[in-house]
Amino acid sequence: MDIEEEVKELIDCHGEGDYLDFKEYDYHKENKEELIKDIIAFANSHSDRNKYIIIGAIEENNVCIEIRGIDKSTIRDEAEFQQIVNTYIYENLIVNYKVITIDEKDVLVIQIPATNNDNRPFMVKKQIGKLKENEVFIRKGSMTMLANKKDLKNMFKENKSSKLVIQSYLNGKLSNKILMTDLNFKVERYRKEKFNNLQKRVSEINKLKGDNFSFLEGMSFFIKDEKVKIEEEQEEFIKQQLKKLNIEYNDEIFEFKNIRWKTTFNGGGLYPVRQELYGDKNEIERYWKLKDLDSFILEYLAINYYTKGLPQIYTTNLVISNIGNYFDEDIELKLIIDKKLFIKKETIIVDDDVIKYLGNMYQDLKEDFIECPRVSNVDEYFYPSIVHNNITPHIPTNVGAMISYEPTYLDKLNEKAEDFKDDIDNIFEDSIYEENDKIIIKVDFKKIMQNKSMFLEAKLLFNSNEIKIDYEITSKNSSKTTYGIIET
Numbered sequence: 265m266d267i268e269e270e271v272k273e274l275i276d277c278h279g280e281g282d283y284l285d286f287k288e289y290d291y292h293k294e295n296k297e298e299l300i301k302d303i304i305a306f307a308n309s310h311s312d313r314n315k316y317i318i319i320g321a322i323e324e325n326n327v328c329i330e331i332r333g334i335d336k337s338t339i340r341d342e343a344e345f346q347q348i349v350n351t352y353i354y355e356n357l358i359v360n361y362k363v364i365t366i367d368e369k370d371v372l373v374i375q376i377p378a379t380n381n382d383n384r385p386f387m388v389k390k391q392i393g394k395l396k397e398n399e400v401f402i403r404k405g406s407m408t409m410l411a412n413k414k415d416l417k418n419m420f421k422e423n424k425s426s427k428l429v430i431q432s433y434l435n436g437k438l439s440n441k442i443l444m445t446d447l448n449f450k451v452e453r454y455r456k457e458k459f460n461n462l463q464k465r466v467s468e469i470n471k472l473k474g475d476n477f478s479f480l481e482g483m484s485f486f487i488k489d490e491k492v493k494i495e496e497e498q499e500e501f502i503k504q505q506l507k508k509l510n511i512e513y514n515d516e517i518f519e520f521k522n523i524r525w526k527t528t529f530n531g532g533g534l535y536p537v538r539q540e541l542y543g544d545k546n547e548i549e550r551y552w553k554l555k556d557l558d559s560f561i562l563e564y565l566a567i568n569y570y571t572k573g574l575p576q577i578y579t580t581n582l583v584i585s586n587i588g589n590y591f592d593e594d595i596e597l598k599l600i601i602d603k604k605l606f607i608k609k610e611t612i613i614v615d616d617d618v619i620k621y622l623g624n625m626y627q628d629l630k631e632d633f634i635e636c637p638r639v640s641n642v643d644e645y646f647y648p649s650i651v652h653n654n655i656t657p658h659i660p661t662n663v664g665a666m667i668s669y670e671p672t673y674l675d676k677l678n679e680k681a682e683d684f685k686d687d688i689d690n691i692f693e694d695s696i697y698e699e700n701d702k703i704i705i706k707v708d709f710k711k712i713m714q715n716k717s718m719f720l721e722a723k724l725l726f727n728s729n730e731i732k733i734d735y736e737i738t739s740k741n742s743s744k745t746t747y748g749i750i751e752t
Contacts, residue, residue, distance in 0.1 A: 268364050271373055274316060275366065279326040280406040283311040286323035288332055290339055290372060297393035300352045305401040305408040306376045307357055307386045310418060314378050315403075320371035326406055333369030354389035354398075356715060382589030383715065384419040385411065427588030428595065428737045430750045431717065433581040436639070438717065442752045444729045447577040450632050454625060455564075455571050462564050463511055469553050470514050474522035474544035487542060488527075492520040492551060498558055505561045517554065523547045559621075559674040566621035570614060577607060578729045581636050582750075584709060584737070585717040592741040595709040599724075600734040606703045607725035609634065609688045623680030630684065634691060636719035691722045 278284055283306070291299040306315040320334040340348075345361045360375040380386070388399045400411040411419075434443035493499075499518050506513050523543035541548045584597055612633055613619065631637065671679075695706045705724075712718055732751035 267360065267362060267373060267375055270314065271316065271318060271364060271371070272366060275318065275321060275328045275331070280323065281311075281326075282306075282309040282403045282405060283313050283315040285317045285403075285406070286321040286328050287317060287319045288322050290319050290334060293340065295393075296348055296352065297395055299348065300388065300392065301395060301401055302408060303349065303357070303359060303374065303376065304353055304386050304388065305403040307353075307359075307380050308384050308400060308411060308415070308419065309403040312378055312381065315376040317374040318371055319374070320369065331367055331369045331371060334363075334372050336363055336370055339363070339372055352388060352390050352392055352395075354387050356383055357386050358715075379587070379715070385416055425588050426586050426590050426592035426712075426714065426739065426741045428592060428712070428739060428742065428746055429585050429587060429748060430597075430599075430733070430735050430737075431583050431585045432750065433583050433637075433639070433717075433719070438583065438585065440750065442580050442582075442731060442733070442750055444578040444580050444726070444731075444752060445632070446729070447579050447632060447725070448571075448574060450629060451571055451574065451625075454629060455567050458564050458567055458625075459509075462509075462560055465553065465557065465560060466506065466511050466513050469517050469550055469557070470512075472546045472550035472553070473516075474520070474547035474550075477522035477544045488525045492523050492525060492541065494518065494551070494554055498555075502554070502557055502561065505558075505565070509561075509564075517550060520547050520551060523551065556673045559672065559677070562674075563621045563624065563677060566618045567625055569618055570622060570625075573614070575607065575611065576727055577612070578726045578731075579632070579723045580726070581723055582720050582733075583717040584707075584712065584720070586712040586714050589714050590741065591711065591713045592739045593711040594740040595712060596738050597707045597709065598736040599705040599707075600736070601703040601705070601724075602732070603698065603701050603703050605726050605728050605731050607727055609691060609722075609725070611725070613685060613688060619681050619685075620674070620678045621681075623677035623682075623684070626684035627680045630687070633725075634687065634722045636721075636723060638719075 274284055280286060285302065285306070302317060306317065309315055318328075320332050321328045322330040322332050342361050346359070349357060349359050358377055358380055360373075360377065362373050362375070363370050364373055365371075385400045388395045388397055391397045400416065401408055402411040402415050429440075431438045431440055432443045433439075434445065503513075523541050525539050526542040527539055541551060582599075584595070586592055614622070626633070692705055692707070697704050707720055709718055730752050732749060735748050735750065737746040737748075
């Protein structure tokens with residue numbers, strides 16, 4: 265039953281007690297004290313069901329007689345409410361804060377889920393008003409009061425135990441069903457973005473026109489007389505591919521009238537001189553952009569080729585969750601997957617020369633391909649994230665020469681592609697193997713606290729969006745192996 269259905273049932277059929285309170289008006293924004301006290305009291309209630317404070321309901325003799333409604337513009341927003349809970353209530357209390365509509369009137373609902381029972385007692389974390397630090401309140405019937413020794417004993421009476429399960433994570437939510445993402449859609453969208461960027465780059469080059477420039481005034485360097493041009497083979501390739509891709513360009517972009525190479529002294533060493541372009545700044549910029557344009561074209565052609573060759577790929581984020589009321593440690597997880605459905609990480613790496621042009625795509629889509637998100641409200645104890653190397657300038661080993669080489673666009677693509685291959689090699693290293701018609705993945709976790717989750721090392725890839733995964737979990741604080749299934 266969802267919150268809306270449960271609230272309607274409570275209003276129609278239930279009276280105030282240790283799991284329900286009706287309030288005609290919202291808590292005054294300046295009076296956080298009463299709000300904190302009531303939430304703690306309900307969270308510590310011995311009721312084994314969800315607890316509710318329903319605001320905007322007129323009560324008489326402990327039952328709702330009329331929906332008054334609230335003005336949504338006057339209430340706290342959810343972020344402010346959650347900050348109050350986190351600041352003044354100890355510890356890890358889950359509270360839902362939501363406005364729902366009943367009989368065309370808005371009511372504000374504060375829900376304290378029953379799952380909090382495993383973490384009782386909750387107490388005042390920080391003094392505010394008359395509430396003192398470490399005070400424990402409890403709801404008994406329709407009354408709120410300080411908890412006594414017997415109340416505290418009852419809260420601790422249950423045996424402490426961990427309970428480990430596998431869940432799926434997507435868009436900020438955990439689910440007991442596998443939630444899948446279509447990877448091909450994201451790759452195709454990336455391909456289109458790269459094509460648009462290529463068009464934009466050619467358009468920029470088309471606009472970089474030079475003005476008349478004199479090479480005689482103030483000449484103090486050696487300047488070559490011959491016109492600057494790019495290699496004929498490179499020019500022919502660019503023209504040929506731009507026509508195939510239906511990208512418009514001007515033939516004039518290959519003509520450089522107002523720039524020359526100049527020779528300057530660079531200090532001592534075996535290579536004391538260097539050459540650089542001199543003249544119109546627009547033509548200089550166009551020259552260097554054209555020099556790299558073939559790499560941009562090859563990158564797009566490689567992405568286009570790669571996209572067409574990919575199988576259908578779906579991916580999922582899996583987490584191991586401790587939904588019990590006690591921590592666990594020395595945990596070993598074994599995932600058992602149908603071999604026909606599983607896609608090995610090597611599938612997304614091409615083996616030929618195309619890979620060297622895919623570096624940016626791998627880096628930009630790395631999180632979609634392999635990396636689990638790092639989300640603090642789910643993953644308190646982060647699994648070691650995949651480390652990717654930074655691109656560093658290449659310094660040639662010319663003895664005595666004071667020369668540094670700025671990496672080209674193709675150099676950077678190559679390095680990023682190699683980084684991605686290294687990341688793939690390091691995922692589930694020595695922990696994935698085949699057994700008959702199954703893929704087995706073994707993962708170890710040192711410790712998982714109660715009501716916490718941890719991501720697996722990486723996402724799993726499948727060729728279908730209808731899958732089932734069997735799992736086995738052994739741990740220090742569980743007397744027997746946990747067997748379970750998670751499926752779409």
